[in-house]
Amino acid sequence: MRNLKQLCGLILFWFISCAPPKTLFNNIGSPNLVHKINGLISESGLDANMSIKFAAIQSGQTLYALNSQKLLMPASTNKLYTCAAALENLGPDYRFTTSVLRQNNSLVLRGGGDPDLTVKQLDSLAKIISTKITLVDTLFIDESLLDSIQYGQGWMWDEGAWWYAAPISALSVNDNCIDFYVNPGSLGEPAKVTIFPQTKYIKLVNQSITVKDTANLKKLKIDRDWSGRTNLFTVSGEILDTVKMDTFYRNIHDATLFSGSIFSESLNKYGTTIKNIISSNKSGNLDTLAVHISDSLIVSAHNMMHESDNLTAELFAKTMALSDTSRGNWRDGLKTIKAFLTNSTGMDTSLLRLSDASGVSRYTLTSADQIIELLTYMYGSSHKNDFLYTLPSGGSNSTLKNRFPKSGQNIKAKTGHLSGVSNLSGYIFADKYGPIAFSILMNGFIGSPKPYHNLQEAIIQQFY
Numbered sequence: 001m002r003n004l005k006q007l008c009g010l011i012l013f014w015f016i017s018c019a020p021p022k023t024l025f026n027n028i029g030s031p032n033l034v035h036k037i038n039g040l041i042s043e044s045g046l047d048a049n050m051s052i053k054f055a056a057i058q059s060g061q062t063l064y065a066l067n068s069q070k071l072l073m074p075a076s077t078n079k080l081y082t083c084a085a086a087l088e089n090l091g092p093d094y095r096f097t098t099s100v101l102r103q104n105n106s107l108v109l110r111g112g113g114d115p116d117l118t119v120k121q122l123d124s125l126a127k128i129i130s131t132k133i134t135l136v137d138t139l140f141i142d143e144s145l146l147d148s149i150q151y152g153q154g155w156m157w158d159e160g161a162w163w164y165a166a167p168i169s170a171l172s173v174n175d176n177c178i179d180f181y182v183n184p185g186s187l188g189e190p191a192k193v194t195i196f197p198q199t200k201y202i203k204l205v206n207q208s209i210t211v212k213d214t215a216n217l218k219k220l221k222i223d224r225d226w227s228g229r230t231n232l233f234t235v236s237g238e239i240l241d242t243v244k245m246d247t248f249y250r251n252i253h254d255a256t257l258f259s260g261s262i263f264s265e266s267l268n269k270y271g272t273t274i275k276n277i278i279s280s281n282k283s284g285n286l287d288t289l290a291v292h293i294s295d296s297l298i299v300s301a302h303n304m305m306h307e308s309d310n311l312t313a314e315l316f317a318k319t320m321a322l323s324d325t326s327r328g329n330w331r332d333g334l335k336t337i338k339a340f341l342t343n344s345t346g347m348d349t350s351l352l353r354l355s356d357a358s359g360v361s362r363y364t365l366t367s368a369d370q371i372i373e374l375l376t377y378m379y380g381s382s383h384k385n386d387f388l389y390t391l392p393s394g395g396s397n398s399t400l401k402n403r404f405p406k407s408g409q410n411i412k413a414k415t416g417h418l419s420g421v422s423n424l425s426g427y428i429f430a431d432k433y434g435p436i437a438f439s440i441l442m443n444g445f446i447g448s449p450k451p452y453h454n455l456q457e458a459i460i461q462q463f464y
Contacts, residue, residue, distance in 0.1 A: 075416030078359030111171025126266035141260035154361030
């Protein structure tokens, strides 16, 4: 009996030791593709959690899947859900309205959630208003259409002044960022820095220096005092005297007051004086003086997917929650997205975790299976062409600019990146299998995402 137990133990040990690695559990598909793609993954030597799936849309056949049910951080591939839900709930022709109203001798600048409002458009409103009033007691900045929560749940506390972490407001302009244009100055002097928009809303300290020696060059940096919640920007480091102009984008603190200040400065330029600016909701008898109506939602959706604009995604989510009795808000907006996924795609969203609409949050989790369900549904929906239009194609002026240059329209996909995260999901159009929905989620690595890009591209190449 003892010898039998020892023999059983040896057999069990043999099975465990010879079992495939965990990354190859739940590994199904066409035998030829499974063999080739597993070989690519193994040969790459890359260490990451992966959830991968390729499915032929017309036949429904799973061509390849690796841990496709595993929940991982989608990063910006989460915008696939947001874009699809916005097309279905708001419609491609939905438009955002920014209004200027008057009550006695006060003005109200009311935001409508426009993600693409420009300084030029705000300036045009100011020009119209200046012909109707020259002295304003109080300019009220009204963001009450949407809630006043400016950062998503699970956004890291130290995201800082980067463009992708701009605050969210119903009244947003220039992506709630300052554009910095930097040129070298004279040797030994600070770099030449100009900003857009030109505004007194921010303060700039230039501690940089122009040099000609690359030895021990200190990288040029532009940062905002984000921990102090101020709009004090500091330029530091060194710039070579021979380099061309560089552009930096940095977010601002308090998007609503930023928009109001830009508007007030434009009014002043056209001869209208503002005594006070207050961020406050304003109701009662108001006369509409001027209105800016945005381009259609499909234009903003295209920008969101091509530029991976987080501000647009979150504004879409909040706008989808608008009702006659409720302000637009994150909680109900995310519920609306999940309801769309359940009711339209048939997805079981009990496992899906949506903490934001853009994918910045590390609390947001999804799987390749779930993304394939969404992609398959959208390919057969009435919004198919609109959805495909929003997606970047290989080599286009987008997040795919330096990827798949030879594939062109044969691949349309959304990237997703955070530190330690590199994802790609979308469609492949190849004669061999017909249209393919695919999702590659790679999480938990250290270092550059470039090797993971290379692996993703090598895997996709197997389907042509």
